[in-house]
Amino acid sequence: MATSLPAAHESKIYSSFSHFYDRIFTNVFMHRIRRVLGDLDMPAGSEILEVGVGTGLSLEAYPRHCRVTAIDLAPDMLERARQKADALGISHVKFEVGDAQALAYPDESFDYVVTFHVVSVVPDAQKMMREMVRVCRPGGTIVIINHFRSERAPIAWIVDKVDPVTRHLGWRTTLRADDLLHAAPVELVRRYKTSPQSLFTVMIARKPGPSRSRATA
16 A cells, blocks of 8 residues: 655655755746746735745745735745745745645635645645635636646556655655546646646646635736
């Protein structure tokens, strides 16, 4: 039987690698995150929740006319994100310790709920997805960037074989995009890769219902 994932704050990715996280992943992730957030053209006053901010690789990508709440379950990662925000003079982001699988916010609190390279780290990705949709306002946008199981059978077979190893490091390779899309009522707006060679998929979904955004021009 497959080994279950550790809690996010117990993951070796979060604990052992936290001091090297920026050095390793900035060049891998930052350009993609900046491009995806920029393409959303978020209106002034938009309320954004980032689930699993880590060390804050995404902070510079958020428009300063938006209000961002950034959460993470790992206090050491969150402290690094705070220090980075202070160094960059970022004041439109607030940081809070939070569990992706049990978000401490009322229903329909945010216009955008985003997460980057986190859904395959949490123990229950479907529960995380349901929570993200719950706190998103009707007509709001959910954005996910992550690696998902390949739809090409030979590649999927190889990746499945290494999944027990990656689970010990704190992430799973067998998560399917449809596992998330079927976890909660959302309308898929777009699913794409930023380049043909990319290992990562961008998913943009909409929460059904008439928009009640509090964003102001």
